[in-house]
Amino acid sequence: MEINGVSFRDYACASANLVAGMSLEDVCKVLSLEVPVWEDTKNQWNGKMAEMSMDDMQFYGEVFTNPKQGKFANVVGGAEGPEVVLAKFPEWSDYIKMEQHMSVAHEYGIDIDLDKEYGISLTEYSQLAMHWSGYWKKYVIDVETQTSQEMINGVEFSEAQKEASRIFKLNGELTDKWENHFKEIYKNKGAGLSDDIDF
Incomplete structure (x- = not known):
């Protein structure tokens, strides 16, 4: 399932990179979204959290310790790896x-x-x-x-x-x-x- 072309895992990685200090503009660039579309995407995914699988929710919890995953794996900015x-x-x-x-x-x-x-x-x-x-x-x-x-x-x-x-x-x-x-x-x-x- 995707919202505005953004999967739940991409949304989780985007959220984690924002918390880690990546700018909203850079996050939107990685996802190929305009800022208003990101805001809509974020709000919709937040509203679906209760419907997500245990695996997805575990990923959501863990991605904040290593945001450099998926589309954000090789992006400059935000958090580095734990090393x-x-x-x-x-x-x-x-x-x-x-x-x-x-x-x-x-x-x-x-x-x-x-x-x-x-x-x-x-x-x-x-x-x-x-x-x-x-x-x-x-x-x-x-x-x-x-x-x-x-x-x-x-x-x-x-x-x-x-x-x-x-x-x-x-x-x-x-x-x-x-x-x-x-x-x-x-x-x-x-x-x-x-x-x-x-x-």
């Missing part, structure tokens, strides 16, 4: 720092400007989040844990289980470190959202 932001911030601790910065600031009613603080866009932050959630899934979530019987019998942990345990522990340490760091920074800069609520 660009990973070159800037290659360490897992970098992402946990940003995550805790945003989380703690939000508790104090402060919105973080990622570009000002870290020189990245929201799309690039999403790319980091997707990369490290994949890492967590592969090396922690997907690793089989020992059964209770294996524990009782003193079966040694496999190398994968040892690594999963190491990563799990490191995640806790880094999260605590950066959460405490930013709570110290923001403790006098704003009121917590629950400060004015009586329990």
